[in-house]
Amino acid sequence: MKIKILHLYHDLMNLYGEYANISVLCRHLEDAGVEAELDRVSIGDDYSLSKYDFIYCGAGTERNLMVALSDFIRYKDDLKYYADSGKAALFTGNSFEMLGNNVFDREGKMLEGMALADFSAYQGGESYKAFIEANPEERSLADSDKRLTGDAVFTADFIDKPIVGFINKCGFIKGSFTPFLNVKYGLGNNNSEKTDGVRINNIMGTHLTGPLLVKNPPILSYVISLITGGELTEQKEYDSELLGYEVTVRELMKRFSAE
Amino acid sequence: MRVFFVILICKLLHFIGKLIGKGSSLPGKIALRLDKNILKRIKLPEYIIAVTGSNGKTSTVEMIAHILREGGKTVAYNKEGSNQIEGVTTFILCGSTMFGRVKSDILLIESDERFAQHTFKYFSPTHYVITNLYRDQLTRNGHPEWVYDCLKNSIHEGTHLILNADDPLVSCFGYGRDDVTYFGADRLSVSHEENNSCYNDGAFCPNCKNRLSYEYYHYNHIGKYFCPRCGLKRNDTRYTATSVDLDAGEITINNDKTIKLALKSLYNVYNILAAYSVCSLSGISEDIIAKSISNYVLRNGRVISFSLGERHGTLLTSKHENSVSYDQSLTLAANDKECCDVVIIVDAVSRKYFTSDVSWLWDIDFELLANESVGEIILSGTYVNDLATRFSYTGIDQSKIKAISDITEMSEYLRTSSDRKIYVITCFSDKGKFLSLVKEEQP
Known part of the structure; x- marks a missing residue:
């Protein structure tokens, strides 16, 4: 079996260590005898989305997200087609904000999104002020305009183990859509909902940043089963990856349950 | 409340705190609660030097203090390392007379990069050194651009900026300003044409987001860059490491002054450059600077x-x-x-x-x-x-x-x-x- 992977905006959307998601995925696919072919693309590059079996995009700064979206918008129809085909993709950190109707930046400017799901993203700053002014009753969605960072423990309907990671964002998203994960501890899509991210068919978006596929062997194995259509039953395991995950779960549960 | 009483209380609390081994931010916190404008009412010296940035603050401040003292100045600085507004308030008030005049020739402040905007609401540094902006404690700081925006709010008119020219994001603070002095390093034997690190925060222009071009990198995104679209470029430097020999542990500044390195890293060279620049601008002769910093072993236990x-x-x-x-x-x-x-x-x-x-x-x-x-x-x-x-x-x-x-x-x-x-x-x-x-x- 051969799998083609597309890493979007690898040099622009990399808050910290996002590339490791691709490293761990390729290693585990190859361990299972699957040939993984990786293309890394960025601003101005032309490619055909439909050629790929998996798409990944990592978190970036607020400004970089706007630059990425301005470029990615020409693939709007292609991405819709990709989503309808049922193939898998993962957008981590703020990159999944591109999948909604629009993104409002910190200066208050609006960019049109990929419109796969019905929501808007507000990066804070002027867009936060404008939103609160227009919707005073929704003030609770974000009670202040500051950096929102923190460890997180999430759960998923399709994985029986906790999901751990870190949130590093500002602003909030608001709309009507199917979330990806449930918040057990930590920050969600906004203050009033205990959900994180968005799911459109097999396109997954989560606010978790960094190398979350390294930190969460259960999600890695779920993603691999989506990519390979469940054909891989046996996946090689690495002690340090599994133990690292267990230690983080233990440390976070100890911390959060004491709060 | 009168300045006298606020200072008295701050000094007393600091004294007691030291006896029982407590940190230095509480006295300042209480002083600010008694009078939130207390720092505005203190008579500050002619030179107020502030140092901020992701890395090298503490080392740079220690070197600056050492050089200034060798140059015959009296210096007060927050060596206890409390670099947010409360700690800065403690050390300023404790270094003042009971009538609110700072006793030293020079006030030297290490400032946290995200909180500098709060500290410098009450007074502005005369000389403001910004060393670099790296990915640092992102779990609190967000990311370097977020810190840049916070730090920008701390810079006011009348402050002379001393910036690392080789860091593109830091150099943006000088955009459109005249009162800026840049420091940096020329092409060195350790410089390379490719970015060899795990990531490149200099991939895109911090000003216009076009792809940035580099002539060479010293390390990470530190090097000589230019933006083909908006024209952002590495500025000419007034204080320059013109040669660096890490094996021999020696650098030359402006083809003239030689400094021996106690710590043979490029990282240390930038701290020395920052200290050298601000001390020279504060009127210390370059001979004294070079002599006092040569072979200087930091006492901060790093x-x-x-x-x-x-x-x-x-x-x-x-x-x-x-x-x-x-x-x-x-x-x-x-x-x-x-x-x-x-x-x-x-x-x-x-x-x-x-x-x-x-x-x-x-x-x-x-x-x-x-x-x-x-x-x-x-x-x-x-x-x-x-x-x-x-x-x-x-x-x-x-x-x-x-x-x-x-x-x-x-x-x-x-x-x-x-x-x-x-x-x-x-x-x-x-x-x-x-x-x-x-x-x-x-x-």
């Missing part, structure tokens, strides 16, 4: 020599959640001509707050240790598995790597595992756990 049984080693205090800091320490260890073992400890990510995030390990270029002079690599601490996973994705021979979670057990192993020199790379939060098991030595 580099510690130790012995463990028959073995000798050096602990390089590095910052967790800061890949540039780690890269510099790894370079230092890997470049040692002597064969060495390298120990890396990640036990608590921070001493100030809790987080379990180890994403930053993936930004560190551990590949630097793929060097014949490096014998064994020993990993330790709570996050030993994450370290082992990270190393399993490097090209380093895996048989060289040993993971021992428990720090005591690791140090027992280390005692007799070889007779090579030891380098220990870890953070403030974890170094005490190791140092309590070894004997500290004079370097």
Whole structure:
């Protein structure tokens, strides 16, 4: 079996260590005898989305997200087609904000999104002020305009183990859509909902940043089963990856349950 | 409330705090509660030097204080390391007369980069040094651009900026300003045309987001760059490291003054350049600066020599959640001509707050240790598995790597595992756990 992977905006959307998601995925696919072919693309590059079996995009700064979206918008129809085909993709950190109707930046400017799901993203700053002014009753969605960072423990309907990671964002998203994960501890899509991210068919978006596929062997194995259509039953395991995950779960549960 | 009473209370609380071993931010916090404008009412000296940036603040401030004193000035600075507004208030009030006049010729302030906007609401520095903006403690700081925006709010009219020209994001603070002095390094023997680190924060222009071009890199995104679209470029420097010889431990500034390095890293060269620049601008002669900083050994305990049984080693205090800091320490260890073992400890990510995030390990270029002079690599601490996973994705021979979670057990192993020199790379939060098991030595 051969799998083609597309890493979007690898040099622009990399808050910290996002590339490791691709490293761990390729290693585990190859361990299972699957040939993984990786293309890394960025601003101005032309490619055909439909050629790929998996798409990944990592978190970036607020400004970089706007630059990425301005470029990615020409693939709007292609991405819709990709989503309808049922193939898998993962957008981590703020990159999944591109999948909604629009993104409002910190200066208050609006960019049109990929419109796969019905929501808007507000990066804070002027867009936060404008939103609160227009919707005073929704003030609770974000009670202040500051950096929102923190460890997180999430759960998923399709994985029986906790999901751990870190949130590093500002602003909030608001709309009507199917979330990806449930918040057990930590920050969600906004203050009033205990959900994180968005799911459109097999396109997954989560606010978790960094190398979350390294930190969460259960999600890695779920993603691999989506990519390979469940054909891989046996996946090689690495002690340090599994133990690292267990230690983080233990440390976070100890911390959060004491709060 | 009268200035007199606020100062009195602050001094008393600081005195009591010292007796019972408490930190230095509480007295300032209470002083600010008594009078939030207290800093506006203090008569400040002619020179107020502030230093901020991601890395090198404490070392740079210590060097500046040393040079200024050698130059005959009296200096007050926050050496207790409380660099947010409360700590700064404590040290200013404690360094004032009861009538609110700062007693020293020069006030020198190390300021936290996100909180500088609060501190400099009440007064502005006359000279403001910004060393660099790196990925640093992102679990609190967000990212360098976020810090840039916070820091921008702390810069006011009438302040002379002293900026690192080789850091594109830092150089943006000087955009459209006249009262700016830049420092930096010319092309060096260690400079390279490709960015060799795990990521490149200089890939895109911080001003217009076009792809940035580099003539060369010194390390990470520090180098000579220009933007073909908006014209952002590395500015000409008034204070320049014109040659750097790390093997000989010697640098030359402006083709003229020679300085010997006690710590042979490029990182240290930038701290020296920053200190050199601001001291020269403050009226200290360059001869005195060069003489007083030559071979200067920092007293802030970042580099510690130790012995463990028959073995000798050096602990390089590095910052967790800061890949540039780690890269510099790894370079230092890997470049040692002597064969060495390298120990890396990640036990608590921070001493100030809790987080379990180890994403930053993936930004560190551990590949630097793929060097014949490096014998064994020993990993330790709570996050030993994450370290082992990270190393399993490097090209380093895996048989060289040993993971021992428990720090005591690791140090027992280390005692007799070889007779090579030891380098220990870890953070403030974890170094005490190791140092309590070894004997500290004079370097």
